[in-house]
Amino acid sequence: MHKVSGEFQIPPHLHASVPLEMKGLSRDSARMMVVNRTTGKAVHTLFTRLGDYLYAGDVVVLNNSRTIPAVLKGKQGKKQLEIRLSRKVKANQWDVLVIGEYCHKGGPISFIKGIQGEIVGSGSENPLMRMQFSVHGAEFYDFLYKAGEPVRYEYIETSWALDMYQTVYGSVPGSVEMASAGRAFSWKLLQSLKEMGIRIAFVQLHAGLSYYGDDRWPAPINHPEEFFVPEETAAMIQQAKKKGNRVVAVGTTVVRALESAVTAKGELQAKSGITDLYITKESSLKVVDCLLTGLHEPEASHMDLLTAFISENLLLDSYQQALMENYHWHEFGDVNLILN
Numbered sequence: 001m002h003k004v005s006g007e008f009q010i011p012p013h014l015h016a017s018v019p020l021e022m023k024g025l026s027r028d029s030a031r032m033m034v035v036n037r038t039t040g041k042a043v044h045t046l047f048t049r050l051g052d053y054l055y056a057g058d059v060v061v062l063n064n065s066r067t068i069p070a071v072l073k074g075k076q077g078k079k080q081l082e083i084r085l086s087r088k089v090k091a092n093q094w095d096v097l098v099i100g101e102y103c104h105k106g107g108p109i110s111f112i113k114g115i116q117g118e119i120v121g122s123g124s125e126n127p128l129m130r131m132q133f134s135v136h137g138a139e140f141y142d143f144l145y146k147a148g149e150p151v152r153y154e155y156i157e158t159s160w161a162l163d164m165y166q167t168v169y170g171s172v173p174g175s176v177e178m179a180s181a182g183r184a185f186s187w188k189l190l191q192s193l194k195e196m197g198i199r200i201a202f203v204q205l206h207a208g209l210s211y212y213g214d215d216r217w218p219a220p221i222n223h224p225e226e227f228f229v230p231e232e233t234a235a236m237i238q239q240a241k242k243k244g245n246r247v248v249a250v251g252t253t254v255v256r257a258l259e260s261a262v263t264a265k266g267e268l269q270a271k272s273g274i275t276d277l278y279i280t281k282e283s284s285l286k287v288v289d290c291l292l293t294g295l296h297e298p299e300a301s302h303m304d305l306l307t308a309f310i311s312e313n314l315l316l317d318s319y320q321q322a323l324m325e326n327y328h329w330h331e332f333g334d335v336n337l338i339l340n
Contacts, residue, residue: 015155016333019164030184031334040314056197057245063179064202066170069148074109087208092136095123125222174206180331181251204228205253220278220301227257231270246289258287281307291338295329
């Protein structure tokens with residue numbers, strides 16, 4: 001038996017390193033563990049049965065941020081470096097993670113087509129640095145899509161194409177990592193939910209790096225992310241709340257965006273900006289009732305957000321079940337629906 005601990009050590013054979021499409025399966029053929037947030041009771045089913053656990057009038061909220069190829073290869077003199085974008089700060093400045101033997105006095109970092117990057121200061125937290133590129137706007141993104149690759153962690157052995165790191169509905173480029181909770185959705189499943197009277201809404205939060213390597217994770221207060229809650233989404237959710245329907249967030253990024261758009265009076269409003277909201281078990285969620293999330297080996301901040309929905313003991317118990325039932329973990333893996 002695999003034992004879940006505070007570190008969530010997942011056996012290698014349960015690390016999902018291959019997209020379901022590459023196995024000849026559809027995205028929505030992922031498995032789904034449905035957990036009652038009050039009792040901890042779990043049901044094991046398929047993601048295609050999501051509609052069985054929702055009601056007409058419920059609102060499913062998706063993050064429409066699209067993944068960018070955020071990993072660049074560069075040179076400083078003869079030294080080869082890897083630059084991982086974390087978040088856009090200004091038109092031509094990004095917080096980045098530099099992997100390799102970077103030297104502050106070694107001059108700018110050179111990329112293809114004569115593009116250069118220069119470290120101009122510290123990033124929002126260690127080990128991030130602030131890099132200024134020699135181009136910005138459309139020219140920068142043209143360079144990025146020609147030279148960049150998706151962020152890929154050590155459990156993924158194959159360099160999958162960027163399309164494998166996209167949700168089907170992602171439309172606004174900006175996330176350096178995929179908002180992976182929604183990856184299992186297919187257009188067919190979304191259409192079936194609509195036909196059941198379940199409403200679909202969108203927010204946008206551009207996700208930054210979730211891991212710095214060497215057991216280092218971002219501190220939420222130092223990890224601001226750009227978000228946008230449109231008027232249409234705010235109105236749809238306000239209407240649903242008045243009728244007693246539920247709001248189902250697809251991913252922690254959606255939770256963060258929606259709860260960041262709550263007024264001092266506890267009401268959701270249309271809003272755009274930068275959020276450093278840190279959600280924990282002490283947080284009083286004003287908007288989101290249920291959460292659909294992937295199965296990850298979460299760092300403390302991710303774990304804290306989940307405990308805003310379910311007690312830590314019940315969460316650990318459900319993760320133990322996921323291990324025993326051989327669920328697959330990470331961005332190409334199975335999903336977990338936490339219901340009230």
